[in-house]
Amino acid sequence: MMNNFQDKLGVGVYGTVYKGKLRSGPPVAIKMMDKSMENAQEFPSLVAALGSLHHVNLMQLIGFYSEGMKRALVYDFMPNGSLQKYISTRELGESVCVSLSYKNLYEISLGVARGIDYLHQSSFGNQTSHFGIKSHNILLDENLIPKIADFGLSKLYPKVSYAAPEFYYKSIGDVSHKADVYSFGMLLMEMISCRTDIQNIGNDQLLAGKDIEIEDATEEERKMIKKMIKVALGCIQMKPADRPSMRKVLEILEDDDAELLEMPPKPSIVSQEIGQYHQE
Ligand SMILES: Nc1ncnc2c1ncn2[C@@H]1O[C@H](COP(=O)(O)OP(=O)(O)OP(=O)(O)O)[C@@H](O)[C@H]1O
Numbered sequence: 001m002m003n004n005f006q007d008k009l010g011v012g013v014y015g016t017v018y019k020g021k022l023r024s025g026p027p028v029a030i031k032m033m034d035k036s037m038e039n040a041q042e043f044p045s046l047v048a049a050l051g052s053l054h055h056v057n058l059m060q061l062i063g064f065y066s067e068g069m070k071r072a073l074v075y076d077f078m079p080n081g082s083l084q085k086y087i088s089t090r091e092l093g094e095s096v097c098v099s100l101s102y103k104n105l106y107e108i109s110l111g112v113a114r115g116i117d118y119l120h121q122s123s124f125g126n127q128t129s130h131f132g133i134k135s136h137n138i139l140l141d142e143n144l145i146p147k148i149a150d151f152g153l154s155k156l157y158p159k160v161s162y163a164a165p166e167f168y169y170k171s172i173g174d175v176s177h178k179a180d181v182y183s184f185g186m187l188l189m190e191m192i193s194c195r196t197d198i199q200n201i202g203n204d205q206l207l208a209g210k211d212i213e214i215e216d217a218t219e220e221e222r223k224m225i226k227k228m229i230k231v232a233l234g235c236i237q238m239k240p241a242d243r244p245s246m247r248k249v250l251e252i253l254e255d256d257d258a259e260l261l262e263m264p265p266k267p268s269i270v271s272q273e274i275g276q277y278h279q280e
Contacts, residue, residue, distance in 0.1 A: 234249075
């Protein structure tokens with residue numbers, strides 16, 4: 001592997017990511033793990049488990065390095081970087097956001113849902129309650145196909161993404177795959193709000209049963225966004241048991257008639273809901 005660790009792609013919770021090159025040619029991303037990693041003794045078995053997962057929407061682990069305290073993971077290099085870069089209006093301004101069409105956003109959401117569903121169905125999913133999904137960890141390849149990265153590393157170094165309420169309030173349910181469903185719903189909200197005013201659409205138009213008006217969207221795109229909003233509202237329900245499974249989410253996103261489905265109830269505000277549970 002050829003790399004002089006000069007081309008830094010970024011720094012994450014687990015360490016620093018560099019761009020490198022395999023001798024045979026393709027560029028790679030090398031994630032140098034910090035020494036402070038917890039449960040480091042689990043690294044070899046985790047690498048074996050991660051290497052056995054194959055899905056078009058998961059970032060494929062193509063190699064690893066482990067010697068003494070040094071550990072590194074090698075992945076394909078993703079030329080379009082992370083989804084976060086495209087959808088964060090706060091950090092980067094709207095010009096970046098609008099470079100993704102509604103269709104792009106819908107297809108990315110479908111790909112991410114397929115990747116999470118695969119993880120939940122896999123034997124790895126049986127041992128892991130949640131995978132910590134967030135827009136930083138969704139990388140886009142040259143065709144804007146999303147790849148979920150870092151999904152196994154939360155076993156070594158627990159971290160919270162769009163934290164589901166059950167992480168804080170045990171009374172509403174156990175932390176399970178439904179925490180990923182919640183994170184996925186928040187991700188959808190983030191994606192939609194990058195192009196539209198989600199507050200107004202979610203509350204005023206859709207929830208009131210009205211048709212949504214989205215500027216500069218075709219009829220097909222309007223349907224896609226409407227499905228994404230419905231799925232998002234279902235996924236961010238307060239109680240894990242009220243959220244759909246990732247398999248159900250996929251069914252809805254892939255269903256052409258899903259826009260006719262009933263709108264999920266508006267998710268209640270945490271403090272009110274928690275108060276209610278405490279009174280039960
Ligand atoms: N395979 C890859 N190809 C291209 N860029 C990558 C790749 N993997 C990571 N990066 C970039 O490197 C940076 C750091 O990535 P890393 O996954 O370590 O952290 P993160 O996703 O920013 O945050 P966290 O550690 O909380 O998951 C990010 O900006 C990401 O876009």
